[in-house]
Amino acid sequence: MARYSQKHTLIAGVAVFALLGCLSPVLAVTLEVKDGNDTCIKAELLANLSVLYSVGNGTRMALMNLPDSAEVGKGSTCGSSSVAPMLVATFGNGHSLSLNFTKNMTLYRVDTLTVAYNLNDSTFFPDSKSTDTESVSTNLTGIQAQLNTTYRCFSASPVAMPKVNVTFTEMRMEAYMQSANLSKEETICTADASATTPAPKTTPATTTAAPTTSPGTPVQGNYNVTGSNGTCLLAKMGLQLNLTYTSTAQGKLVQEILNVQPGLVRASGSCGSTVATLSLTDELHFNLNFTFNLNSTTKKYHLGSISFDANMTDVTAPFHVVNNSLNYLRGTLGKSYMCSAEQTLLVNGNFTVNTFRLQVQPFGVNNNQFGAAEECQLDEDNMLIPIIVGAALAGLVLIVLIAYLIGRKRSHAGYQTI
Structure with missing residues (x-):
């Protein structure tokens, strides 16, 4: 019986170890660019990519991530x-993620982010109409830091490009390095600075933005647009605005976080066959516009543009932001797009919009009601985690039960009838 107990304890232990391995957190990828023995760029980060590509009967969305096997590739310098x-991270079958840096007297930043993807890779792009390697770029990354400090952003930082979205998390990065190790002093991104948990101590500088206290989760508002044929756009969501601007009173960059108050905002807009606009106006403070585009061939829509104007007295120039090349909130004609989780819509380095408990339908509204909801990837991931944990625990119980039954069968086989 002693051997039986030890054997089954070992099996159960191996099963528990396997379960814990499955639940281990994903580690950030580390990439380092050197000139001889000197390190000039170092990055620790996770990156998830979504790529819209063409197939025979329309389009599909490919989901990729920067794997542990990613390497510093040709072109890095x-x-x-x-x-x-430049840091070029190569991975998979001909894919790459490139970050090009520039600096001035006090700051460095990611000047250009480029993603190249090989449509001939059937693992990620099955049934692709093209076998070419395509490339997209943007200079609207929002990634900048003080010289001789580490840029730190553990929160999700999405960057939108035509057909491609990149979301960085767990990011610690520095360019123009003075030593082989990341600087202890950090420039913290807006999302981390406004988090409720205390951030690591940093050394502030007069040129960096001074974050304000987060106002908490915004109230969900209902915003509808009515055309000649009735309601043509439905939206309900909580909205939070994140602004970075130069304060004339303080003589430096400051950050301001504002929750949109539904009771103080007037909703208006317009609806066309392929373009729909939602305008939210606070008469004393701002005007915020969302423009949705519909592909009449694929019957898919997306948020293609955000513009924002603010009446602010403490600025050196009028605050105006517009980005007409976005690709957020993608849905199907006649259906609504839903995302209960917080999403960050990056407009440019000085302005982002956070959405909470969002549901929107800009086309194909019937009877003033939302169509069937298509949930965002963030909500699906939140539901997937408890399912995976439950399945892993069920598998562990099954392994232990099978081991127990095998052990009982072997122990009875040792006795013979006289």
């Missing part, structure tokens, strides 16, 4: 007087 520093 510490730069020179005529060449900017």
Whole structure:
């Protein structure tokens, strides 16, 4: 019986170890660009990519991530007087993620983010109409930091490009490094600075933004647009605005976080066959516009543009932001897009919109009611985690039960009838 107990304890232990391994957190990928033995760029980050590509009967969305096997690839350089520093992360079958850096007297930033993806890779792009390698770029990343500090952003930082979205998390990165290790002093992104948990101690500088206290979760508002044929756009959501601007009174960059108050906002807009606009106006403070586009061939819509104007007295110039190349809130004609989780819509480096408990339908509204909801990936992931944990626990119980039954069968086989 002693051997039986030890054997089954070992099996159960292995099963528990396997379960814990399945639940271990994903570690950030570390990438380092060197000039000889000197490190000039170092990045620790996670990156998730969504790529819209064409198939025979329309389009599909491919989901990719930057794997542990990613390497510093050709084109990476510490730069020179005529060449900017660049980190090129290569992964999979011909895919890459490139960050090009620039600096001034006090700050460095990601000047250009480029994603190249090989449509001939059937693992990620099955049934693709093209076998080419395509590339998209943007200079609206919002990633900048003080020289000789580490840029830190553990929160999700989405960057939108035509057909491609990149979301960075767990990011610690520095360019123009003075040593082989990341600087202890950090420039913290807006999302981390406004989190409720205390952030690591940093050394503030007069050129960096001073974050304000988060106002908490915004109230969900109902915003509808009515056309000649009745209600043509439905939206309900909580909205939070994140602004970075130069304060004339303080003489430096400041950050302001505002919750949109539904009772103080007037909703208006327009609806066309392929373009729908929702305008939210606070007469004393701001005007915020969302423009949705519909592809009449694929019957898919998305949020393609956000513009924002604010009446602010403490600014050196009028605060105006617009981005017409977004690709957020993607849905199907006649259905609504829903996302209960918080989403960050990056407009540019100085302005982002956070949405909470969002449901929107800009086309195909019938009887003033939302169509069937298509849930966002964030909500699906939140539901998937308890399912995975439950399945893993059920598998563990099954392994232990089978081991127990095998052990009983072997123990009875040792006795013979006389």
